[in-house]
Amino acid sequence: MTIIQKTVQEIGYGTAMTPYRLVPLMLAGALLAAQAPPLEQLKQEALERIEARRDLTQQIVDSIFSFAELGFQEFETSAYLTALLEKQGFQVARGVAGMPTAFVASWGSGKPVIGFMADIDGRPETSQKPGVPYHAPLIPQGPGHGEGHNAHQAVNVTAALVVKELMERYKIPGTLRVYPGVAEELLASRTYMVLAGLFRDVDAVLSCHISSDFGTAYGPAGSGLVSTEYTFLGRSAHSAGAPWAGRSALDAVELMNVGWNYRREHLRPEHRSHYVIVEGGDQPNVVPPRARVWYFFRELDYDRIRELHEIGTRIAAAAAQMTDTTMSERVLAATWPGHFNRPMAEALYANIRRVGMPRWSEADQQLARAAQAELKAKLVGLRTEIPELRPPSEARGGGGSDDIAEVSWNVPTVVLRFPGNIPGMIGHHWSSGIAMATPIAHKGATAGAKAQALTALDLLLDAELLTKAKEYFAEQTRQTQWKSLIPEGTLPPIHLNREKMERFRPELRKLRYDPGRYKSYLEQLGVAYPPPAAPQPQ
Numbered sequence: 001m002t003i004i005q006k007t008v009q010e011i012g013y014g015t016a017m018t019p020y021r022l023v024p025l026m027l028a029g030a031l032l033a034a035q036a037p038p039l040e041q042l043k044q045e046a047l048e049r050i051e052a053r054r055d056l057t058q059q060i061v062d063s064i065f066s067f068a069e070l071g072f073q074e075f076e077t078s079a080y081l082t083a084l085l086e087k088q089g090f091q092v093a094r095g096v097a098g099m100p101t102a103f104v105a106s107w108g109s110g111k112p113v114i115g116f117m118a119d120i121d122g123r124p125e126t127s128q129k130p131g132v133p134y135h136a137p138l139i140p141q142g143p144g145h146g147e148g149h150n151a152h153q154a155v156n157v158t159a160a161l162v163v164k165e166l167m168e169r170y171k172i173p174g175t176l177r178v179y180p181g182v183a184e185e186l187l188a189s190r191t192y193m194v195l196a197g198l199f200r201d202v203d204a205v206l207s208c209h210i211s212s213d214f215g216t217a218y219g220p221a222g223s224g225l226v227s228t229e230y231t232f233l234g235r236s237a238h239s240a241g242a243p244w245a246g247r248s249a250l251d252a253v254e255l256m257n258v259g260w261n262y263r264r265e266h267l268r269p270e271h272r273s274h275y276v277i278v279e280g281g282d283q284p285n286v287v288p289p290r291a292r293v294w295y296f297f298r299e300l301d302y303d304r305i306r307e308l309h310e311i312g313t314r315i316a317a318a319a320a321q322m323t324d325t326t327m328s329e330r331v332l333a334a335t336w337p338g339h340f341n342r343p344m345a346e347a348l349y350a351n352i353r354r355v356g357m358p359r360w361s362e363a364d365q366q367l368a369r370a371a372q373a374e375l376k377a378k379l380v381g382l383r384t385e386i387p388e389l390r391p392p393s394e395a396r397g398g399g400g401s402d403d404i405a406e407v408s409w410n411v412p413t414v415v416l417r418f419p420g421n422i423p424g425m426i427g428h429h430w431s432s433g434i435a436m437a438t439p440i441a442h443k444g445a446t447a448g449a450k451a452q453a454l455t456a457l458d459l460l461l462d463a464e465l466l467t468k469a470k471e472y473f474a475e476q477t478r479q480t481q482w483k484s485l486i487p488e489g490t491l492p493p494i495h496l497n498r499e500k501m502e503r504f505r506p507e508l509r510k511l512r513y514d515p516g517r518y519k520s521y522l523e524q525l526g527v528a529y530p531p532p533a534a535p536q537p538q
């Protein structure tokens with residue numbers, strides 16, 4: 001128990017035994033939470049209130065799953081969440097930082113300011129009927145929640161609403177903010193949100209991500225990147241009649257890729273780079289006058305990411321020279337590698353331990369094992385143990401990125417991993433959507449909301465924790481200060497996914513979850529739960 005907690009408790013119960021040296025702190029405590037019961041009691045009440053909101057949490061999980069919207073096109077998701085938050089008394093600013101689907105929902109006043117942030121977007125071609133342990137798209141080639149971001153806001157919104165109720169009831173000062181992670185699959189919103197100043201007055205950010213584990217981490221994490229597009233312009237001609245009159249933009253793209261792939265051997269093993277050809281011409285008998293290639297350049301720190309990006313741009317320029325075409329570049333997004341706050345992670349981890357793993361039913365385990373059998377993964381079912389909180393590993397490999405990292409360099413930030421998915425599923429894949437609108441995800445989101453709410457209460461009422469979090473952050477940023485990797489004036493690439501999403505909207509509309517008529521999305525889709533039995537281990 002911290003001094004502030006003690007003080008709050010003592011004031012609350014009017015004891016005359018308060019040590020003299022605590023008086024100044026007592027006054028601070030009195031201002032902090034004049035009528036609040038002890039933190040312990042508040043936490044108990046938060047757990048009960050989250051338990052009582054299981055239906056709401058389930059509805060958010062299922063609704064966002066059914067919207068299945070891709071990055072920057074999360075219009076239904078954003079409208080749904082902002083309406084819900086507004087109804088609960090949050091003030092909502094929409095379309096922030098130049099992104100129509102981004103918002104900031106705010107409640108309360110004064111310090112501390114606690115932010116809840118989590119991704120909302122889906123992935124292309126990961127449409128999947130929930131609860132079905134084999135590939136069964138709801139819409140062939142359609143978008144889906146093949147990473148499980150649909151459960152993220154269910155965690156954060158449930159937590160924020162319950163903490164708000166407690167703050168209201170016990171007149172606890174402070175401000176709560178709810179932010180969406182727009183277009184996380186493109187790593188493309190957080191830089192713009194930071195640059196727009198949306199976190200300037202925020203004291204701490206609680207983020208969360210779906211997992212098959214219940215845990216968190218601190219210290220450096222993941223890689224950073226620049227996401228950028230090179231467009232080549234050449235000259236069109238009849239490919240057979242007068243090919244010498246043409247200059248192929250596609251040749252430039254291919255030569256750039258060949259050049260990059262030769263260079264790859266001479267880059268650090270920690271680096272990662274990949275590309276897709278977005279535009280490559282119209283048909284073979286026309287020399288392609290225009291072609292476009294999209295690159296991700298990943299490395300482990302600002303200078304190395306920049307260097308990698310510069311090499312890429314030099315190779316692109318050289319490819320243009322070789323082909324007598326012209327090259328232009330548009331940087332789409334960037335992010336640093338993450339760095340997460342240790343005192344906050346420790347507080348969060350204690351709360352994760354307290355909440356414990358969800359109680360999985362035999363039906364949940366049956367779905368998990370069936371999906372694992374289908375994916376030829378280990379038949380381990382769902383996890384039942386909470387892993388240790390480990391120090392960051394010394395050897396950092398390459399690996400993925402997440403633009404929550406941008407926030408982590410601007411505000412003390414921690415990411416909760418909550419257990420709503422099946423171990424052994426493939427990331428960025430339809431299999432990661434199987435559990436995402438089933439009781440597995442619902443239970444995981446409730447457990448996540450509990451851990452998140454308890455940690456928010458710690459941050460609101462335990463001044464010592466916030467001080468330690470800020471000290472850690474000051475040390476983290478003492479020699480390494482965040483600066484953006486995107487050129488000044490770059491606008492968020494909100495055009496991405498637009499056409500793809502427009503194509504699927506009519507189909508998706510028919511599949512919208514209706515919580516007024518159905519208790520769950522599984523019920524609406526007529527999916528049996530549990531699914532047929534999985535084969536037993538050999």
Ligand SMILES: [Zn+2]
Nearest residue numbers: 119147184209
């Ligand atoms: Zn994600």
